[in-house]
Amino acid sequence: xxxxxxxxxxxxxxxxxxxxxxxxxxxxxxxxxxxxxxxxxxxxxxxxxxxxxxxxxxxxxxxxxxxxxxxxxxxxxxxxxxxxxxxxxxxxxxxxxxxxxxxxxxxxx
Amino acid sequence: xxxxxxxxxxxxxxxxxxxxxxxxxxxxxxxxxxxxxxxxxxxxxxxxxxxxxxxxxxxxxxxxxxxxxxxxxxxxxxxxxxxxxxxxxxxxxxxxxxxxxxxxxxxxxxxxxxxxxxxxxxxxxxxxxxxxxxxxxxx
Numbered sequence: 001x002x003x004x005x006x007x008x009x010x011x012x013x014x015x016x017x018x019x020x021x022x023x024x025x026x027x028x029x030x031x032x033x034x035x036x037x038x039x040x041x042x043x044x045x046x047x048x049x050x051x052x053x054x055x056x057x058x059x060x061x062x063x064x065x066x067x068x069x070x071x072x073x074x075x076x077x078x079x080x081x082x083x084x085x086x087x088x089x090x091x092x093x094x095x096x097x098x099x100x101x102x103x104x105x106x107x108x109x
Numbered sequence: 110x111x112x113x114x115x116x117x118x119x120x121x122x123x124x125x126x127x128x129x130x131x132x133x134x135x136x137x138x139x140x141x142x143x144x145x146x147x148x149x150x151x152x153x154x155x156x157x158x159x160x161x162x163x164x165x166x167x168x169x170x171x172x173x174x175x176x177x178x179x180x181x182x183x184x185x186x187x188x189x190x191x192x193x194x195x196x197x198x199x200x201x202x203x204x205x206x207x208x209x210x211x212x213x214x215x216x217x218x219x220x221x222x223x224x225x226x227x228x229x230x231x232x233x234x235x236x237x238x239x240x241x242x243x244x245x246x247x248x
Contacts, residue, residue: 059202061203069194071214072170077174
């Protein structure tokens with residue numbers, strides 16, 4: 001497991017039913033591209049987050065496939081519809097098999 | 110060999126060909142990736158917006174935004190990177206708009222291409238040239 005991986009997500013606490021909200025996510029990860037070489041000229045093996053998904057009450061909002069060309073600390077911003085009160089679930093999948101999860105509740109009001 | 114004007118021209122042309130080869134190689138990688146995604150289908154020029162800076166000082170983090178109303182999937186490619194694929198966004202039922210932004214790495218000045226796949230099987234393409242001052246692949 002890569003060290004120091006910390007997901008951060010920004011979701012409004014409240015929304016009107018059916019409202020479109022903007023979600024911002026960032027996860028600290030070095031996203032080693034597999035193109036760089038270390039001081040001895042050896043290739044540093046690839047180690048990235050290769051997939052990100054966001055679901056709301058079990059329904060999919062977005063599913064992103066990430067490639068090595070995504071910057072360090074992958075940042076994603078997208079829009080979601082909130083039909084009812086519930087919970088957003090965010091999942092990041094690492095190359096090494098680790099899965100990082102984060103969830104945020106949202107209320108209607 | 111005496112350096113005549115003709116010889117100089119020949120050498121110059123040779124140098125251009127030699128330099129051009131790696132560029133063309135990666136451009137064809139991008140074409141392959143596009144062909145795999147679209148299956149060789151025609152791409153419309155409208156219906157998708159790609160927002161990228163004209164000049165990026167640091168190729169390590171270039172903010173880009175794609176937006177294609179109604180799209181099912183958006184593929185983003187950096188045609189001049191060693192591996193052109195950047196990201197694929199698949200939008201689910203609760204996506205409020207088919208818009209996403211992220212930050213990408215660019216190896217050098219190049220075209221960034223976004224292709225949207227519509228639910229009816231048609232495709233739309235947008236591209237934008239980004240000038241990169243410092244490349245982002247650590248080479």
